[in-house]
Amino acid sequence: xxxxxxxxxxxxxxxxxxxxxxxxxxxxxxxxxxxxxxxxxxxxxxxxxxxxxxxxxxxxxxxxxxxxxxxxxxxxxxxxxxxxxxxxxxxxxxxxxxxxxxxxxxxxxxxxxxxxxxxxxxxxxxxxxxxxxxxxxxxxxxxxxxxxxxxxxxxxxxxxxxxxxxxxxxxxxxxxxxxxxxxxxxxxxxxxxxxxxxxxxxxxxxxxxxxxxxxxxxxxxxxxxxxxxxxxxxxxxxxxxxxxxxxxxxxxxxxxxxxxxxxxxxxxxxxxxxxxxxxxxxxxxxxxxxxxxxxxxxxxxxxxxxxxxxxxxxxxxxxxxxxxxxxxxxxxxxxxxxxxxxxxxxxxxxxxxxxxxxxxxxxxxxxxxxxxxxxxxxxxxxxxxxxxxxxxxxxxxxxxxxxxxxxxxxxxxxxxxxxxxxxxxxxxxxxxxxxxxxxxxxxxxxxxxxxxxxxxxxxxxxxxxxxxxxxxxxxxxxxxxxxxx
Numbered sequence: 051x052x053x054x055x056x057x058x059x060x061x062x063x064x065x066x067x068x069x070x071x072x073x074x075x076x077x078x079x080x081x082x083x084x085x086x087x088x089x090x091x092x093x094x095x096x097x098x099x100x101x102x103x104x105x106x107x108x109x110x111x112x113x114x115x116x117x118x119x120x121x122x123x124x125x126x127x128x129x130x131x132x133x134x135x136x137x138x139x140x141x142x143x144x145x146x147x148x149x150x151x152x153x154x155x156x157x158x159x160x161x162x163x164x165x166x167x168x169x170x171x172x173x174x175x176x177x178x179x180x181x182x183x184x185x186x187x188x189x190x191x192x193x194x195x196x197x198x199x200x201x202x203x204x205x206x207x208x209x210x211x212x213x214x215x216x217x218x219x220x221x222x223x224x225x226x227x228x229x230x231x232x233x234x235x236x237x238x239x240x241x242x243x244x245x246x247x248x249x250x251x252x253x254x255x256x257x258x259x260x261x262x263x264x265x266x267x268x269x270x271x272x273x274x275x276x277x278x279x280x281x282x283x284x285x286x287x288x289x290x291x292x293x294x295x296x297x298x299x300x301x302x303x304x305x306x307x308x309x310x311x312x313x314x315x316x317x318x319x320x321x322x323x324x325x326x327x328x329x330x331x332x333x334x335x336x337x338x339x340x341x342x343x344x345x346x347x348x349x350x351x352x353x354x355x356x357x358x359x360x361x362x363x364x365x366x367x368x369x370x371x372x373x374x375x376x377x378x379x380x381x382x383x384x385x386x387x388x389x390x391x392x393x394x395x396x397x398x399x400x401x402x403x404x405x406x407x408x409x410x411x412x413x414x415x416x417x418x419x420x421x422x423x424x425x426x427x428x429x430x431x432x433x434x435x436x437x438x439x440x441x442x443x444x445x446x447x448x449x450x451x452x453x454x455x456x457x458x459x460x461x462x463x464x465x466x467x468x469x470x471x472x473x474x475x476x477x478x479x480x481x482x483x484x485x486x487x488x489x490x491x492x493x494x495x496x497x498x499x500x501x502x503x504x505x506x507x508x509x510x511x512x513x514x515x516x517x518x519x520x521x522x523x524x525x526x527x528x529x530x531x532x533x534x535x
Contacts (some may be wrong), residue, residue: 061142061155063132063329065092068161068364068380070447075388077122081396082279084153085115086144088131092118092447093184096377099225099454101187102319103194103232104240104468108184110454113447127288128153132329134163137358145511148492157360157391161380162327164366166320167344174296176482178218178318185442185481190319191470192477194233197317198241198250201307203246213299215253220293220301221322222259223267224413227249227276229319230257231415234283239466239470249396255285256313258303259322260292265421268411268428272421275430279415293322318425324366324375333363342369351403353383360385371406378409412438417463 058081062069063148065087073083091112100106110269119125119375130144134415135158142153179189194217201214217237219230237253244250257264257280263273264280264287277287290306300314326345334341339348339356346369350357353368365380367474373379374521386404393401410424412434420435422428429437439459446452461467522528 055082057115058156058391058475059084059154060157060159060391061086061153062159062161063087063142063339064161064163065089065127066095066161066163066365066380067377068163068384069159070115070118070384071381072159072161072362072364072384072388073119073125074122074223075385076391077124079124079388079392081124081157081391083122083125084155085119085125085127086130086132086142086153087115087127088129089183090114090116091184094446095182096224097442097446098181098184099229099232100185101184101470102181102189102190102229102293103236104470105232105462106455106458110451110458111446112184113451118169118447135160135329135332135336135379137333137355140360147495149498157362159362159364159384159387160329160333160367161364161384162325162343163380164324164326164375167323167325168320169323171296174293174320175295176485177296178220178301178320179481180320181229182324188388188477189481191477192473193317194236195471195473196254196478198237198245198248200316201248202245205283212254214315214316216254216256216303216315216317217246218256218258218313218315218318220258220263220320222257222264222287223321224265224411225255226257226259226319227265227280227415229414230255230285231280231283231319231419233307233503234280234285235416235466236468240282240468256315257285258288258291258293260290262289264289265413268413268421268423271432272423272428276413276421278414279419279421279430330363330367333361340369352400353387353404362390370404373406376411378426379406382406412441414438419424437535 051492060076060081060083062085063084065085069085070092073085076083092115094111097106097111101108101111114472116127119127130146132142132144140155144151164252166182168174179186179389181190197214201211204211204214217233219226230446234255237250241250241410265273280287293301294304295302300312301318302310302312304310330341330345330347333355334347337355337357341347346367347363349363349368349370350356353362356365364383366375390401412420412422412423414420414435418432420438421430422434422437443452446455458469461469484490
């Protein structure tokens with residue numbers, strides 16, 4: 051609940067780019083900030099695919115949020131999934147393992163991000179994981195490297211294994227392109243000497259998308275260039291192909307001409323769309339602000355919720371001026387919102403409407419191959435690749451993370467090796483196992499107060515046993531025969 055010191059209370063939902071940059075921008079303001087996040091780390095999401103393909107460790111792209119904010123005395127971090135926002139009462143309700151906490155706010159920054167969209171086919175997720183979290187990346191790492199292991203076993207038994215060496219990436223946006231390129235490099239270079247019964251260079255990497263080109267936001271020219279570069283490193287690019295079904299052993303596609311076909315594949319990755327956090331719907335129901343098809347909520351030009359100037363909504367959650375769902379929108383929006391809160395407290399005039407400055411887009415295809423679109427400048431090849439390295443290094447949070455990433459990149463891009471190849475069964479199956487529990491991880495712990503009640507019952511039982519032992523001794527009843535009747 052609110053502090054009793056009278057300071058302006060700011061609650062920030064989310065520890066991603068919007069949440070973290072918004073919190074840090076309030077460091078010198080006369081406020082108390084409570085960040086509520088469902089993870090304990092700040093995730094540099096653009097590099098998740100490198101965790102999934104063994105280039106980087108999860109720690110290198112996900113430093114602890116508490117560590118990042120350790121020197122910011124006016125910021126507190128609470129772990130929890132936000133389950134409710136009451137705009138009238140100005141409260142945020144959040145839960146962790148069934149334990150509820152309610153936080154009061156005077157100003158609210160909602161930067162809860164987005165999740166993977168399966169376009170109404172959420173059951174696809176069991177067999178084709180998305181890539182929005184550390185858990186997703188580690189699961190995909192287990193599935194990718196595990197596929198090679200299972201293929202080696204199958205080949206040693208003389209069984210078919212083509213479906214185990216066929217990797218399908220759904221979605222030809224930046225994430226899909228980067229993932230397909232790295233799986234190709236992994237199969238054709240990193241692992242080529244590691245197996246005895248299979249030839250990893252024969253692995254098929256297929257990139258599919260219903261769209262007619264690769265990387266649509268980059269324009270036709272760079273999209274064509276990226277497609278050509280992917281094909282040079284052995285990626286099969288299949289455009290105009292819509293996924294209609296996904297199961298454990300493969301997926302079915304419908305081509306533009308109406309024909310249907312099947313690809314047998316165990317390792318499938320979904321990178322084909324996003325949907326805003328469900329909190330957008332919560333805000334819409336209470337404020338009347340409309341949602342678009344992706345669940346993004348319409349906001350005012352100053353990023354506030356209509357009718358609620360104390361509530362700012364950022365990043366992937368908003369529908370405003372066709373803003374793209376990229377990190378820079380969240381970062382710039384967070385700084386704008388924090389500045390507006392500070393101005394209000396100091397009695398300053400409101401800022402001009404939020405204006406996004408497009409710093410460009412980049413996607414790496416493979417070693418020394420990348421594409422970059424910066425304003426009217428369109429680049430590809432080594433120059434774009436070096437730009438990609440520099441930009442991502444700058445935006446990684448923390449000095450030690452930058453050094454770690456730099457060393458890992460050197461190992462991969464100079465020596466074709468990867469330092470993060472450890473996988474476990476738990477990585478692969480934990481997500482589905484928790485989903486089948488119904489209540490998730492909450493089902494694995496006691497209900498609030500339940501353990502204390504059990505403890506008291508056990509204490510009473512032990513006290514009763516001790517009293518009986520003392521009575522037998524005091525009354526000389528030990529060793530004395532007692533008739534059963």
